[in-house]
Amino acid sequence: QQPVQSPQAVILREGEDAVINCSSSKALYSVHWYRQKHGEAPVFLMILLKGGEQKGHEKISASFNEKKQQSSLYLTASQLSYSGTYFCGTPSGGSQGNLIFGKGTKLSVKP
Amino acid sequence: NAGVTQTPKFQVLKTGQSMTLQCAQDMNHEYMSWYRQDPGMGLRLIHYSVGAGITDQGEVPNGYNVSRSTTEDFPLRLLSAAPSQTSVYFCASSPVGGDYGYTFGSGTRLTVV
Numbered sequence: 573q574q575p576v577q578s579p580q581a582v583i584l585r586e587g588e589d590a591v592i593n594c595s596s597s598k599a600l601y602s603v604h605w606y607r608q609k610h611g612e613a614p615v616f617l618m619i620l621l622k623g624g625e626q627k628g629h630e631k632i633s634a635s636f637n638e639k640k641q642q643s644s645l646y647l648t649a650s651q652l653s654y655s656g657t658y659f660c661g662t663p664s665g666g667s668q669g670n671l672i673f674g675k676g677t678k679l680s681v682k683p
Numbered sequence: 684n685a686g687v688t689q690t691p692k693f694q695v696l697k698t699g700q701s702m703t704l705q706c707a708q709d710m711n712h713e714y715m716s717w718y719r720q721d722p723g724m725g726l727r728l729i730h731y732s733v734g735a736g737i738t739d740q741g742e743v744p745n746g747y748n749v750s751r752s753t754t755e756d757f758p759l760r761l762l763s764a765a766p767s768q769t770s771v772y773f774c775a776s777s778p779v780g781g782d783y784g785y786t787f788g789s790g791t792r793l794t795v796v
Contacts, residue, residue: 574725574742604784613773614726616784659726661785668780669714669733672742675725 577674594660595642603643604661689788706774715757
């Protein structure tokens with residue numbers, strides 16, 4: 573089952589913050605986050621594991637709420653380079669080899 | 684260390700033709716997957732493999748075949764191309780377990796006319 577991302581798109585000014593959510597109707601064991609710039613391949617940002625800690629990457633961090641079956645990606649003091657489409661991915665059936673992605677959230681950061 | 688290499692980068696096929704998209708990785712990753720990306724649909728899993736000799740279907744497997752005879756290679760075969768298979772195809776690989784994410788190839792843009 574494909575995870576659901578929200579919002580579908582967000583427009584920010586440089587320096588503003590954003591939150592992208594990813595939820596699933598099934599139990600989550602882990603959540604992956606990727607960023608894809610236009611015309612390029614997706615790039616791995618981080619993985620959140622069940623029972624694990626909140627993780628961070630530069631000014632991008634994420635949390636994982638097992639009870640609510642959701643993860644949130646936090647982008648703090650956004651930069652122009654943060655523009656792109658963000659995807660969350662969750663293993664189907666608990667197998668890391670069967671990674672299913674949401675439809676993505678398009679983030680545009682304006683000067 | 685080349686990472687994940689996909690060939691070709693661009694391809695135009697006529698309806699009914701067959702072809703193979705190549706994917707190779709030099710990182711000794713056990714997991715390999717094929718995705719297609721269409722506007723507004725995100726990345727949809729076509730087939731995946733958890734090791735040499737082991738493959739399984741993903742979300743949208745119809746019209747595609749895969750095999751995994753070696754750890755390095757994971758080709759995707761289009762049996763009889765249809766316009767609905769016009770898409771960008773990504774191959775990705777990952778080590779087994781732990782805190783590892785997937786490394787994606789640069790993609791193949793396929794147009795079926």
